[in-house]
Every structure is written in structure tokens, then in C-alpha cells.
Amino acid sequence: MTSTLTISGLTKQFAGVTALSDVTLSVAPGERVALLGHNGAGKSTMMKIILGLIPQTAGQVTVCGAAPGSAAARAQVAYLPENAAFHPALTGLEQMRHYLALRGEPATAALPLLEQVGLGAAARRRIGTYSKGMRQRVGLAQALIGSPRLLVLDEPTSGLDPVSRRDFYALLDGLAARGASILLSSHALTEVEARTDRILILSKGRLVAEGPLADLRRQAALPVALHVTPRAGAELDLPGAVAVGGVLHLTCAQDEKLALLARITAMGDAVADLEVLPPSLEDIYSHFSQRAGQ
Numbered sequence: 001m002t003s004t005l006t007i008s009g010l011t012k013q014f015a016g017v018t019a020l021s022d023v024t025l026s027v028a029p030g031e032r033v034a035l036l037g038h039n040g041a042g043k044s045t046m047m048k049i050i051l052g053l054i055p056q057t058a059g060q061v062t063v064c065g066a067a068p069g070s071a072a073a074r075a076q077v078a079y080l081p082e083n084a085a086f087h088p089a090l091t092g093l094e095q096m097r098h099y100l101a102l103r104g105e106p107a108t109a110a111l112p113l114l115e116q117v118g119l120g121a122a123a124r125r126r127i128g129t130y131s132k133g134m135r136q137r138v139g140l141a142q143a144l145i146g147s148p149r150l151l152v153l154d155e156p157t158s159g160l161d162p163v164s165r166r167d168f169y170a171l172l173d174g175l176a177a178r179g180a181s182i183l184l185s186s187h188a189l190t191e192v193e194a195r196t197d198r199i200l201i202l203s204k205g206r207l208v209a210e211g212p213l214a215d216l217r218r219q220a221a222l223p224v225a226l227h228v229t230p231r232a233g234a235e236l237d238l239p240g241a242v243a244v245g246g247v248l249h250l251t252c253a254q255d256e257k258l259a260l261l262a263r264i265t266a267m268g269d270a271v272a273d274l275e276v277l278p279p280s281l282e283d284i285y286s287h288f289s290q291r292a293g294q
């Protein structure tokens with residue numbers, strides 16, 4: 001299948017700063033990709049190049065088969081900036097009609113777009129009365145104008161409460177299921193863990209890791225943590241375990257996990273409970289960033 005976004009050998013230098021260095025990646029139709037990286041890693045620079053807002057120093061970028069910023073690319077790409085600002089005195093409907101007019105689309109699309117993001121009931125209220133989550137939905141509704149094939153979202157859920165975040169990702173899932181590609185940057189590692197198909201980790205402008213979370217987990221080969229709760233009065237023979245509030249904490253290498261679990265299971269009734277904690281995305285992210293010299 002033809003990629004929606006293809007980036008090859010992308011390098012961007014500002015005066016004295018290399019913001020991106022030889023980055024190569026692609027995003028397929030319907031794929032949800034998270035772009036992770038510390039402050040200054042180059043995420044926004046990459047997004048600006050994809051959108052055609054700034055030129056690259058070297059390398060090739062193709063957006064839906066066209067050059068970034070060309071009329072053909074702009075017709076197929078939508079962007080949601082981190083802090084989208086709207087006119088507080090306009091209603092959601094008026095704001096959307098304004099955006100539709102700018103894109104040469106009929107004003108009648110305003111209400112269906114707002115309904116698509118769950119703002120149908122609030123469409124005639126002023127945006128100044130909207131919550132942050134509702135304003136973010138206006139941003140997404142504006143990004144949906146013209147059914148874009150690629151959505152570039154800069155920290156779309158920052159400042160949203162957990163329920164609004166879940167709803168926002170549910171909307172993205174629906175768009176991806178209909179074939180839209182999604183590239184989003186985030187510092188909220190735990191949420192992208194569950195809601196994206198592939199993770200890209202940028203560190204100092206370099207792509208230091210790329211793949212589905214399960215692959216990154218395997219590559220990082222980080223230890224697995226186990227929490228074992230002994231039955232009252234039972235003594236468990238688990239060398240290296242540290243007791244924390246009556247629970248034994250221990251770690252083992254990935255390839256030792258099954259043998260250790262078998263050993264604990266063989267302890268039978270002496271074990272009241274057992275929890276296996278795989279390395280989190282935070283652990284994996286730190287591993288790759290540190291390896292890159294952070």
C-alpha cells in the first residue's frame with residue numbers, strides 16, 4: 001500500500017543547531033503513529049516540515065504523493081496545533097463556518113463536523129463558554145474539514161482530563177479505521193502506549209527507536225518486575241527479593257520470566273497473590289533516550 005507520508009534522510013539545521021539528523025520513516029494509510037521525544041528533540045520541526053511551513057536542509061519528504069506545502073499536499077493534510085486558539089465570542093458553528101469558507105467548502109458542513117466530534121449540542125454556544133476539552137474538539141473538527149488523509153496533531157491531549165482524553169482517542173480510532181493516517185506528538189507516554197499502532201522516539205534530532213510497542217519492548221530487553229504476596233505466616237524462598245509493605249519485589253530478565261513464574265506457582269498455597277509488571281513505555285523511552293546519550 002502506498003504510504004501517506006514518506007520521509008527519507010531528513011535533516012534540518014538552524015543556525016548552529018541540528019534539529020533533525022538523517023531521519024527516515026513512513027506512515028501507512030490508517031496507521032496511528034506517536035512521535036515521542038524530550039523537549040527540543042525535533043518533533044515540532046518535523047511537523048513544520050511535513051506541513052510545508054519550513055524547508056528542510058536535506059532529505060526528501062512526500063505527503064500523499066506530493067511535496068509538503070504544495071496545493072495537492074495541503075488539500076490532504078490537517079494540522080492541530082498544541083494550543084489552538086479560537087475567537088471566544090463566536091459560537092462553535094460560526095467558527096466552523098469561518099474555517100469552511102477559508103477552505104472553500106460549503107457552510108452546511110459545519111454542524112455535521114461538530115456533531116462528529118460530539119459538539120452538536122453545544123454548536124450554538126459561544127466558544128468562550130467551552131471547556132478546554134471542548135475547544136480541543138473544535139480544533140479536531142477544523143482538522144477534519146475536507147476529509148484529510150493525514151492528521152498531524154501536536155500534543156493533542158495536553159491539558160485534557162482522562163475522560164476527555166479517552167473520548168479524543170476514540171475519535172481518532174474512528175478516523176484511522178476509515179483510512180486516515182495520524183501522526184501525533186505527546187509527552188503522555190502511558191496513553192499513547194494503548195492508543196497508537198507504532199511509536200517513533202526522537203532524541204536530539206535522531207530517530208533512535210521505531211516500531212510497535214511490543215517490538216520496542218523486545219529490543220530494549222528490560223527486566224520484568226514481579227510482586228509476590230506471601231500467604232500470612234508463609235516464608236518464600238526467593239533470593240534477591242526485597243520486602244516492601246509485606247509484598248516481595250523482584251526483577252528478572254525477560255527470558256527468565258517463565259522459569260521464575262513456574263517456581264513461584266510451585267510454591268502453591270504459600271503464595272497469596274502474584275503480579276507481573278512488564279517494563280512501561282516510560283522505562284523503554286528512557287532506555288532508548290539514554291542509549292542515544294541523553
Ligand SMILES: Nc1ncnc2c1ncn2[C@@H]1O[C@H](COP(=O)(O)OP(=O)(O)OP(=O)(O)O)[C@@H](O)[C@H]1O
Nearest residue numbers: 014015017019037038039040041042043044045046
Ligand atoms: N527557528 C529556530 N531557530 C533556531 N533553532 C530552532 C528553531 N526552531 C527550533 N529550533 C531548535 O531546534 C531544536 C528542536 O526544536 P523543536 O521545537 O523541533 O523540538 P520539540 O521536540 O518540538 O520540543 P518540545 O517538546 O519542547 O515542543 C531545538 O534545539 C530548538 O531550539
